[in-house]
Amino acid sequence: MAQLLAVEIIYRGVFQKTLAKNITRGIVLAAHNEGKLGISFGRYGDAPERNGIPGKSFAIVASDEQTLEAGMAQYEPKQVDVTVVLDDTLCKGTESWAWYGLRPVNSALKPGRTLIVISLQDAPTLLKNIHRREQPYKLGIVKGIASFSGMWVFKDDHTDVRVLGTIAKALPELFGLASVEKFINEKLKSSLKVTSARTAFERFSAVDVKPGQGNPEELFKFDLPGWGAMRSGVSIKGQPQGGPYADPVTKELGGFRPARNELFKKYSTRIMRPVVNFATCTKCTLCWLNCPDASFDVTPDGTYDANLEACCGCGICEAVCPVKDCIRMVNESEFHDNNSQWVEFKKDKGAYLKSLEATIQKAEPIEKRTHGFRYRGQYQEQVPAALEIANKG
Amino acid sequence: MSTFVDVKPTQNLEAFKGVKKVPHEEYYTSGHRTCQGCQSAQIMKLMAKAAGPRTIILGSTGCMYVANTSYYATPWGVPWMHTQLGSAGSSALGTAAALRVQMRKGAMKDEPINVIAFCGDGGGADMGLGAISATMCHPDYNLLILMYDNESYANTDIQISGASPYGVNTSFSTPGKVKRIMNHRWKKNIAPLMLVGHPTVKYVGTTCTSYPLQAMNSVRKALSIGGPTFIHCLNPCTKGWDFDPLLSFEMGELAVNTGIFPLYEVECGKLKLYGKTDQIAKGKFKRLPVRDYLLKQGRFAHFVDEDIEYFQSKIDEMWDKWLVPGIIPLQKEIEADNPPAK
Numbered sequence: 001m002a003q004l005l006a007v008e009i010i011y012r013g014v015f016q017k018t019l020a021k022n023i024t025r026g027i028v029l030a031a032h033n034e035g036k037l038g039i040s041f042g043r044y045g046d047a048p049e050r051n052g053i054p055g056k057s058f059a060i061v062a063s064d065e066q067t068l069e070a071g072m073a074q075y076e077p078k079q080v081d082v083t084v085v086l087d088d089t090l091c092k093g094t095e096s097w098a099w100y101g102l103r104p105v106n107s108a109l110k111p112g113r114t115l116i117v118i119s120l121q122d123a124p125t126l127l128k129n130i131h132r133r134e135q136p137y138k139l140g141i142v143k144g145i146a147s148f149s150g151m152w153v154f155k156d157d158h159t160d161v162r163v164l165g166t167i168a169k170a171l172p173e174l175f176g177l178a179s180v181e182k183f184i185n186e187k188l189k190s191s192l193k194v195t196s197a198r199t200a201f202e203r204f205s206a207v208d209v210k211p212g213q214g215n216p217e218e219l220f221k222f223d224l225p226g227w228g229a230m231r232s233g234v235s236i237k238g239q240p241q242g243g244p245y246a247d248p249v250t251k252e253l254g255g256f257r258p259a260r261n262e263l264f265k266k267y268s269t270r271i272m273r274p275v276v277n278f279a280t281c282t283k284c285t286l287c288w289l290n291c292p293d294a295s296f297d298v299t300p301d302g303t304y305d306a307n308l309e310a311c312c313g314c315g316i317c318e319a320v321c322p323v324k325d326c327i328r329m330v331n332e333s334e335f336h337d338n339n340s341q342w343v344e345f346k347k348d349k350g351a352y353l354k355s356l357e358a359t360i361q362k363a364e365p366i367e368k369r370t371h372g373f374r375y376r377g378q379y380q381e382q383v384p385a386a387l388e389i390a391n392k393g
Numbered sequence: 394m395s396t397f398v399d400v401k402p403t404q405n406l407e408a409f410k411g412v413k414k415v416p417h418e419e420y421y422t423s424g425h426r427t428c429q430g431c432q433s434a435q436i437m438k439l440m441a442k443a444a445g446p447r448t449i450i451l452g453s454t455g456c457m458y459v460a461n462t463s464y465y466a467t468p469w470g471v472p473w474m475h476t477q478l479g480s481a482g483s484s485a486l487g488t489a490a491a492l493r494v495q496m497r498k499g500a501m502k503d504e505p506i507n508v509i510a511f512c513g514d515g516g517g518a519d520m521g522l523g524a525i526s527a528t529m530c531h532p533d534y535n536l537l538i539l540m541y542d543n544e545s546y547a548n549t550d551i552q553i554s555g556a557s558p559y560g561v562n563t564s565f566s567t568p569g570k571v572k573r574i575m576n577h578r579w580k581k582n583i584a585p586l587m588l589v590g591h592p593t594v595k596y597v598g599t600t601c602t603s604y605p606l607q608a609m610n611s612v613r614k615a616l617s618i619g620g621p622t623f624i625h626c627l628n629p630c631t632k633g634w635d636f637d638p639l640l641s642f643e644m645g646e647l648a649v650n651t652g653i654f655p656l657y658e659v660e661c662g663k664l665k666l667y668g669k670t671d672q673i674a675k676g677k678f679k680r681l682p683v684r685d686y687l688l689k690q691g692r693f694a695h696f697v698d699e700d701i702e703y704f705q706s707k708i709d710e711m712w713d714k715w716l717v718p719g720i721i722p723l724q725k726e727i728e729a730d731n732p733p734a735k
Contacts, residue, residue, distance in 0.1 A: 014428070014632050048459065048548050051632045052429040097426055097463065150635035150691040151551065152562045225465065236462070239422050239470040241446075256417035261424020263466035269429060285412045289605050290642060292435035294423045294468075310423035314430030314631075315639030329639070372637040373691035 002067040005174050006077035007059045007167065010094060010105055011086040012271065014051035015148040015372055017042075019086060022160045026183060027059035030164060033179035036061050037068045043076055045097050051151075051372070052269040052312060054094035061174060080108045082171050084163055087146035087271065088119035089332040091129040093219065095268040101221035102268060104131035106214075111135035114170040114206050118142045118159065120389075121333060123207050128336050132214035140206030142166050144389050150373035157379075157386035158196040161188070165197035169204045177201045196390050215336075222263055247300045248343045254300025260310055266293065267338060270313035271371055272329035274306045275359050278345045278352075280326045287317035287327060297342075305342035318366075328363040397595055397661055398532040400619035404505035406445070408610040415609070420446060420470040426460040430638030432602040432628035432645065433457055433513075433541045439602070440509065440539055441471055443609035444616060448507040449492075451485055453521060454478040455513035456548040457541065478516050481538055482524030485510035486621075489534040507616050508535065514542040514556035518583045529591035529621050537615045537622045540583065543630035551633035555581040558653075559707070560700055560734075561692050563633070568695040574734035579707070584625040585720050588659045596622040598658035602629070603645030604668060611658065618660070627654045635691025644689065652680040652708050655719035664717070674718055683708055699733035 007027055011020040024040030031038045038061035046055040058077055062068035071077070085091060085105050093102040106115050115137055117126055123139050130139070142162055149155035161184055168177045177198065184193045231237075242258035274287075281303045288296040288304045295310035296317070306317070313332065321327040345352040367374070370382060409415050420441035427434040433456050441450065450473045452458045458475050461467055476484035489508045496503040512521050517540035525538055545563050546552040553565040558580050562568055566575035588597040595618045600608040608626065615622035629636070629644035636644060648654040649669050656670040665671075672678035683705045687693040696704075716723045 048550055050426060050428040050431075050460065051638065053426070151632055152635045152691040153694050230465070236465055236467055238472070239468060241418060241470060242422075258417075258419040258422045259470070260422055261466050261468050263464070264424045264426060266424060266426075271429075285415070289412055289415065290435070292427065292431050292438065292641075293425070294419045294421070294438055298417055307423070312429050314641065315637075316430050316642055319639045319642050366639070369637065371639075372631070373635045373694070374637050374640070374689065376688045376694055 003063045004067050004071045005061045005171065006080040007082045007084065008077065008080040008108055009057040009084045009086065010090050011055050011057065012090070012148065013046065013049045013053035013055040014151055016086050017049060017055065018149065018154050019147055019160060020055070020057035023084070023163050024057045024059040026160060026164045027167065028061065029187060030175045030179045030183040031061040033182045034175050036063060037065060038062065039068065039072060043096070052271060054090055054096060054268055078108065079110045081110060081113050082167055083109050083115050085115065085117045088117055088121060088126060089271050091117060091126055092332070093131060093268055095265065102219045104133065104219070106130060106133055106137060109137050112137060114138040114140055116140050116142060116163070116166055116170060118144045118146055120145065127209065127214045129333070130214050131219065132212050132216055134211050136211055137209050138206035139209050140166065140170060140204055142200060142204065145370065145386055147386065148370045148372060149379060153373050153379065155379040155382065157383045158193055158390050161193045161197040162200035162390055165200035166204045169201050170206065199391060220265060248346050252300060256298040258294055265309045266312045267309050270311060270332050272313045272315060273308060273311060273332050273335060274317050274327050275330050275356060276306060276341055277326045277356055278303045278342060279349070280323050282323055284322060286320045286322065290316050290320050292316070299342050303342065305340055308338035325360055328360045330359055330363045334359065334362055397593060398620060400533050400535065402617050402619040403507055403535045404617065406613035406617045408613055409606060412606055415606070416442065418442070422468045422470055424466065425468045426463060427456065428632045428638065430631045430641040432630065432641050433543055435602045436541050436608060436626045436628055439605055439609050440511070440612050443612035444507045444509060446471060447505060448509060449488060451476050451481065451488060451510040453481040453510070453512040453516040455516050457511060457513065459548050476510070479520035480524050481510040481512035481516055481521045482528035485536040485538055486528040486531055486534055489536045509537045509539060511539045511541060514540060514544060515546045515554045518555045518581045526590065529587060529594050529623065532593045532620045534621060535619055537612065537624065539624045539626060541626050541628050543628045543633060545630065545633045547630050547633045556583065559704060560696060562695060573695055574700065577732065582722060584623070587623045589721065594623065595620050595661050596658065599625045599654070599656055601627045601645040601649060601654060601656065603642050607668065633692065636689055640689065647681065647686040650681045651683045651686045652712055652719065653683060653686065657720065670719065673712065680712065703733050
């Protein structure tokens with residue numbers, strides 16, 4: 001009986017590109033050990049890849065050559081048997097380069113199949129972000145810190161083999177643990193990695209997600225113009241000029257909010273978000289001036305409010321802000337909406353500042369963050385902590 | 394002494410007097426498909442803000458073309474047109490000439506319209522160099538060519554360009570076990586090439602996105618002086634240089650403070666160093682070691698101490714031996730060059 005199985009890896013562009021490539025390669029080579037054929041490839045629409053942008057890598061594995069060719073004839077697998085999410089902040093949905101709007105991470109999953117997320121959070125917390133769908137599926141968590149590295153340097157913290165071990169448990173039709181171990185022994189030549197894969201296999205379990213369970217948010221989408229609706233030549237409409245906007249309390253107009261590209265929002269690129277203390281802001285303009293995404297609205301008060309639909313979370317505002325703790329970057333998984341912080345602040349200053357105090361406690365110190373290469377030797381320092389989580393489970 | 398052709402500038406744009414005086418209007422707004430912390434997008438934003446609404450921008454192929462106009466959407470708020478990779482110069486000259494003719498014939502309203510063409514380091518320092526050079530030789534058209542330099546062909550996944558620094562890791566110069574240093578070339582000295590090679594050009598400047606006010610004022614000065622002008626802007630590239638996006642600002646400052654990228658402008662033949670570069674030249678600021686800059690970037694992670702020392706010695710040479718320190722690489726006496734990796 002001809003069988004075609006597909007695995008999709010959703011990853012953070014550039015930071016996890018090598019990791020995703022290593023995993024899909026491992027899937028194909030492990031399946032090889034069971035006499036199956038396969039191919040791994042990245043999503044064409046993601047290239048050229050930008051850092052932080054949600055990307056996808058695929059592995060398809062078939063029982064025979066003809067079935068594999070049938071699978072390869074597709075642009076990308078429409079339905080997959082396993083989806084792996086390499087960073088839990090991606091659970092809010094992915095907006096690729098191409099013309100899709102926002103897509104849930106579980107959208108390609110066949111009914112009853114497994115979504116695997118690398119996270120330190122539990123399933124109910126993740127389901128606050130993962131969008132609901134009509135078909136049931138399973139959600140499994142691989143406990144770990146999202147493994148980020150750079151374009152030229154790879155952080156080898158065993159995430160690749162842990163995911164392979166997990167897939168062997170979640171989808172035994174694809175390959176068994178023995179094939180994964182054989183692949184690691186032959187190609188990666190590391191007994192430590194074999195242990196990591198085996199531990200991940202033994203520890204993994206998935207919970208059932210019922211239809212309708214999950215984030216009820218309406219997805220950001222737009223109408224695609226048909227070719228008859230497109231303008232002559234290849235001209236497209238530019239952005240209009242922005243203007244002042246209303247204070248939520250006094251209703252007076254003031255400040256400045258630029259017009260923004262409605263067809264591409266970029267917020268699904270965000271790994272961390274800026275949290276602003278409007279009470280200590282000195283209105284120095286630096287965050288606004290240095291933001292490459294023009295994501296700061298100038299409020300009627302003269303302070304600067306990060307527009308969370310435009311912000312992609314680079315952290316430059318935090319780096320240039322001269323006031324201590326005025327702008328801090330906090331992991332995106334702590335938040336569940338894109339509402340204006342300034343509006344919250346204006347409505348109830350006391351409550352906002354109180355919640356802010358609790359929120360910035362969760363901000364990681366700049367030197368400990370793992371979003372890309374920082375200094376030579378950094379990854380070697382970080383790997384033991386990642387391995388400890390891997391071993392303790 | 395070169396003689397300058399007297400050309401009436403398109404308009405006189407006064408320098409912004411301080412960050413608080415910078416207008417709120419954005420002509421390059423949110424929603425572009427760039428990396429987190431993209432400094433090339435940042436100079437686009439600053440350039441458009443500095444030039445104002447009556448501006449035509451021409452963009453040659455590169456990150457700032459692909460990321461800004463894909464899939465029927467754009468962040469541009471001023472007219473923008475794509476031009477071929479090597480034709481930033483010719484398209485700018487053609488547009489400036491066409492505007493003048495149309496206005497003279499009464500086919501369009503006679504009003505001040507800035508013409509800016511931007512190109513990446515691949516489009517400017519490599520492929521488009523000939524066309525830019527030709528454009529710089531036409532002193533009676535008002536235009537600005539801005540080269541945003543991220544030291545590689547970043548859009549197509551970081552291939553080596555003429556502006557890539559020594560020893561750097563790119564898709565075309567990946568270090569191996571046998572050969573560690575795969576790029577033996579030094580960065581092309583592009584702004585001095587423009588100013589020495591085209592003595593009638595009235596404004597050639599370098600700038601960096603870590604100094605946004607100064608970058609905007611450079612653009613405004615270049616647009617107000619008359620004739621063709623050139624700006625070289627260094628943009629740290631978080632993807633290709635491989636550093637955490639939040640270090641984007643710091644990386645530009647380090648490039649200047651280590652003396653690797655000098656900041657200066659040449660206005661009608663008169664050289665003016667500014668910022669930390671000026672302090673370095675006057676001995677008021679001690680250059681930071683290049684190690685601080687190199688080891689923060691994944692693209693130099695393969696460097697051993699000898700490579701860093703060699704890099705440092707070349708930067709020292711640039712400041713201590715060059716006849717015009719930091720800018721013109723002519724020396725009275727030439728010493729032997731001994732790179733550690735052959």
